[in-house]
Amino acid sequence: MTTSGMSGVTDIAKTAVHNAIDFHPKLFHALRHYSADRLKADIIAGIVVGIVALPLAIAFGIASGVSPTIGLITAIIGGFMVSFFGGNSVQIGGPTGAFIVIVYNIIAQFGLHGLAVATFMAGLILVLLGVFRLGTVIKFIPYPIVVGFTAGIALTIFSTQINDFLGLGLTDIPGQFLPKWGVYLTNLRNISPVTLSVALVSLLIIIITPRISKRLPGALIAIVLVTIVSYFMDAAFDWFNVETIGDRFGTMATDIPTPHGFTLNMATINMLLPSAFTIAVLGAIESLLSATVADGVTGSRTNSNTELIGQGIANITVPFFGGIPVTGAIARTMTNITNGGRTPVAGIVHALVLLIIFLFAMPLINYVPLATLAAVLMVVAYNMSGWRTVVGIFNAPKSDISVLIVTFLLTVIFDLTIAIEIGLLLAVVLFLRRVTENTEIKVYSEKLDVAEGTDLGTHEILNVAPGVSIYEIDGPFFFGVATKFDELMRSAMADKPKVRIIRMRKVSFIDATGLHNLEILINSSQNEGIHIVLSGVKENVKTSLEHAGIDRLIGDENICDHITKAVIKANKLATK
Numbered sequence: 001m002t003t004s005g006m007s008g009v010t011d012i013a014k015t016a017v018h019n020a021i022d023f024h025p026k027l028f029h030a031l032r033h034y035s036a037d038r039l040k041a042d043i044i045a046g047i048v049v050g051i052v053a054l055p056l057a058i059a060f061g062i063a064s065g066v067s068p069t070i071g072l073i074t075a076i077i078g079g080f081m082v083s084f085f086g087g088n089s090v091q092i093g094g095p096t097g098a099f100i101v102i103v104y105n106i107i108a109q110f111g112l113h114g115l116a117v118a119t120f121m122a123g124l125i126l127v128l129l130g131v132f133r134l135g136t137v138i139k140f141i142p143y144p145i146v147v148g149f150t151a152g153i154a155l156t157i158f159s160t161q162i163n164d165f166l167g168l169g170l171t172d173i174p175g176q177f178l179p180k181w182g183v184y185l186t187n188l189r190n191i192s193p194v195t196l197s198v199a200l201v202s203l204l205i206i207i208i209t210p211r212i213s214k215r216l217p218g219a220l221i222a223i224v225l226v227t228i229v230s231y232f233m234d235a236a237f238d239w240f241n242v243e244t245i246g247d248r249f250g251t252m253a254t255d256i257p258t259p260h261g262f263t264l265n266m267a268t269i270n271m272l273l274p275s276a277f278t279i280a281v282l283g284a285i286e287s288l289l290s291a292t293v294a295d296g297v298t299g300s301r302t303n304s305n306t307e308l309i310g311q312g313i314a315n316i317t318v319p320f321f322g323g324i325p326v327t328g329a330i331a332r333t334m335t336n337i338t339n340g341g342r343t344p345v346a347g348i349v350h351a352l353v354l355l356i357i358f359l360f361a362m363p364l365i366n367y368v369p370l371a372t373l374a375a376v377l378m379v380v381a382y383n384m385s386g387w388r389t390v391v392g393i394f395n396a397p398k399s400d401i402s403v404l405i406v407t408f409l410l411t412v413i414f415d416l417t418i419a420i421e422i423g424l425l426l427a428v429v430l431f432l433r434r435v436t437e438n439t440e441i442k443v444y445s446e447k448l449d450v451a452e453g454t455d456l457g458t459h460e461i462l463n464v465a466p467g468v469s470i471y472e473i474d475g476p477f478f479f480g481v482a483t484k485f486d487e488l489m490r491s492a493m494a495d496k497p498k499v500r501i502i503r504m505r506k507v508s509f510i511d512a513t514g515l516h517n518l519e520i521l522i523n524s525s526q527n528e529g530i531h532i533v534l535s536g537v538k539e540n541v542k543t544s545l546e547h548a549g550i551d552r553l554i555g556d557e558n559i560c561d562h563i564t565k566a567v568i569k570a571n572k573l574a575t576k
Contacts, residue, residue, distance in 0.1 A: 021131055022305040026089045030343035038343060045341030046349025048215075049092055052335050053079070053350060054357060055219040056380070058245070058365065059373045060095040061324070063160055064103040066112070068245055068365060069252045069358075070322055071095055076256075076354045078326030081314035083347025087135075087306030088291040090298060092332035092347050093314060097380045098286050099279070099325045101156045102416045106275050108175050114272055116262045116319035121269065121276035123315030126284060126308050135304025138284045142427040144396070144404040146285060147389055149419050152411025154385035157377055159184075164374035167195025167242070177412050195371045198242050202226050202375035215339070219376045226372045227364075245373075246366030254362045259320040278417040279315070279325050287311050287328035294333050298342065331383070399430040432480050439475030441488050462564065465571040467498035474506050477541075479513035486517045496528060499570040503563055505536030515548040522553050531573045534559045535566035 053075055061071020075094035082093025106115045129138065159180055163170050168190050174180045202222045209218030233240040245252075291302040307328075314326040336346050393404050407423035444464065464470065471488070475481060502518075510518075522532050532554050537545065542559065545551055551559055560566040 021309075022133055022135075022303065023130070023309050024087070024303055024306050025085050025310065025344075026087055026303070026306070027084055027344040027348075030089060030345065034343070034345075039345065041340040042343055042346040043349050045336050045339040045346040047353055048217075048339045049332055049336045049341070049346065049350040050353025050357070051220055052217040053092070053094060053329075053332055053354060055217075055223050055373070055376055056329075056332070057095055057354065058368070059219075059376045059380070060097060060100060062245070062370070062373060063097075063100045063157065063377055064095070064324055065107040066103075066322075066324060067249050067252065069362070070324060072354060072358050072362075073257060073321050074318055074323035074326060076351050076358060077321055077323060078314045078318050079354070080348055080351035081317055082287075082310055082326060082328065083344040083351065084310075085306075085313045086310030086328075086344065086347075087303030087308075088294060088328070089300050089343050090294050090333055090336050090341050090346065091287070091291055091302075091307070091328045091344075092336050092350060093287070093311070093326050093328055094332065095324050096286060096327055096329050097157055097377070097384055098150070098153055098282055098327070100160070101153050101411070102275065102278055102282065103324050104160070105175065105415050106272075110272065110275075112322070113262055114268075114275075115324065116322070117264060117268055118272045118275040118279060119315050119319045119323070119325050120262070120264075121272060122279035122283065122325060123312045123317075123319075125276060125280035126312030126315060128312075129280070129284060130305040130308035130310075130312060133305050135288065135306075135308050138281075138288055138304070138308070141281075141285060141424070142400075142403060142431075144393055144400045145407050145420070145423040145427055146289070147386060147393060148404040148407030148423060149282075149411045149416060151385050151387070151390055152408045152419060153416065154381040155412055157384070158381040161374040161377045161381075164243070164370040165196070165199045165378065167192025167199075167371065192242075194240055195242050195369075198226060198230060198369050199371035199375050202369075202372040203378065206375060206379050217335075219379070222375065223368055223372055227368050230369050231367050242369045242371060244366060244370065245368050248370065249366075251366065252362055254359055256358075257321045260322075262319065274417050274421075278420055281420055282416070283311055283315065283325060283327040284308055286330075290328035290330040290333050293330055294337060297334070297337050399434065403427050403430065432478075435475065435478075436480035436484060439473070439481045439484070441481075441485055442472040442474065443488075444470035444472070462567045463571075464567060465574040467574040468501065468567070468570045469497040469499070470501040470503055470567075472503035472506070475508075477504070477507045477510040477514035477518075479511055481514070483513075483517070485514075486521070489521055497530060498574040499531045499533060500525060501533045501535055501563075501566050501570050503535045503566070504538070504541060505563070507538065507541055510541050510544050515544065515550065518545075518550060519548065519553065522550070531570070532558065533566050533570050533573075535563045537561065 057071040057075035058068040061068050061074070079092060079094045082091055086093070103115060106118055129135065156177065159177060162184050163173060168184070168187050169192070170183065170187060173183055205222040205225060206218040209216045209221050230242055234242070287307060288304055291307055294300070295302055311327060318324070318326055336350070390404070394401055403423060403426050406426055407419050410419035410422055473481065473485060477485070525532050534554070537559055545559065558569065560569060
């Protein structure tokens with residue numbers, strides 16, 4: 001083969017790959033036009049975000065049922081991967097509050113090995129979503145579902161922190177929401193005044209700090225100040241006894257864990273696939289929501305498919321180091337933007353800052369009171385709840401309110417997997433019902449105004465011969481509408497006209513049920529000696545009709561592209 005021939009084959013291969021996979025990480029695009037000023041801004045933003053991310057990574061790790069070390073490892077490796085491979089310039093990835101509930105439940109049922117497998121599988125699902133260009137489809141998940149399970153997660157996170165916030169000292173707490181609160185209420189007499197005081201002071205610092213300066217990380221300041229005061233109070237007074245991270249988890253390692261594998265077999269895959277699906281959907285929603293918010297502030301444009309692939313690579317990687325699921329974090333991403341970050345370099349710097357803290361400052365984290373971390377997570381839960389949005393949706397249609405309430409209750413009382421599955425199913429059913437109710441089937445006879453239902457100013461009145469009936473389907477002809485149409489036609493069978501015109505100018509698509517019902521109508525009409533003429537058939541609908549053999553059943557000449565032609569055809573058939 002000649003050199004030019006080889007070059008041509010290479011170009012074709014590159015074009016095929018480009019068209020097949022929409023994977024263009026923003027980092028490589030940003031580095032083409034990079035500058036010293038941009039590097040300085042990204043480093044400053046990355047340092048600030050790293051400091052802000054530190055307490056959150058620790059808190060999310062503990063709340064998820066793993067150690068603070070795992071929370072930090074996830075933020076370091078996952079954050080680096082999201083910035084390196086992602087499709088958004090300012091996205092900051094890491095563990096988030098949304099995953100706390102699902103991770104905790106997976107560990108409770110399947111252990112850390114099960115979590116690793118579920119996270120790995122979720123990563124593969126995310127990559128496939130990006131490879132098959134489904135990034136934009138994820139954004140179409142109904143808003144009431146997102147609000148419902150986000151509010152449910154927020155309430156669940158809040159409830160998991162009651163023990164540490166009040167210092168109840170409980171060790172065997174039920175995982176389910178209602179039994180958990182039953183245990184709390186029966187143990188309120190065991191509240192520790194000292195622990196509660198530490199938690200309230202921490203909460204106060206977190207709330208007040210942003211009012212002094214929005215750039216100050218309230219969670220980190222609360223952790224630093226309260227930890228220092230608690231350390232000296234514990235040394236000075238015997239009565240000051242507050243449980244710390246070190247008390248619960250012991251001395252933590254300061255080395256990056258050695259990568260390790262896990263066992264994959266069909267039994268494990270089948271058992272953990274629902275959890276993996278939930279992690280993938282939740283990660284996709286949260287990361288793309290974060291990216292959309294970031295685009296609105298920076299004016300940039302996220303490549304949704306690349307972002308999903310980047311998120312998938314991060315979630316494929318972190319399980320080998322014992323990490324928990326990763327996604328884009330809205331709060332940290334906005335912190336990055338407000339501090340000047342504009343390229344993925346800032347996200348990489350954020351990961352390096354966490355790595356330095358992990359290697360050299362982990363022993364100090366042992367002294368952080370768990371009550372302070374509980375206060376941090378309660379603020380996170382409050383911010384997640386979006387109660388104002390929830391109240392606003394109660395002014396929406398009843399179907400949206402129903403989806404919100406059902407998703408919320410299922411998330412709180414059962415688990416997130418069931419909530420997402422049933423919430424999506426309910427939203428689809430209600431949407432189909434709404435479309436079906438809004439799709440009209442009109443009946444005409446004797447006269448027809450061609451311009452009716454259009455913006456045309458000129459009205460053309462067609463005279464319809466006796467024995468000709470016209471039925472217009474105003475909307476997509478899918479299974480819900482097909483049943484409605486079938487019922488109307490059955491009731492009209494007694495009339496027995498000579499010709500039935502089915503006007504389909506507003507039918508944007510037709511599904512298998514619509515084709516089946518149309519075929520039954522044609523056969524039953526022909527048995528009665530009634531002709532069928534189709535009018536205004538769009539090209540895509542006509543293709544579907546041809547594939548189903550409808551054109552051969554009624555004759556291609558009886559499929560017209562305009563109502564005028566159809567009426568002329570029907571009038572001739574009726575006068576024979």
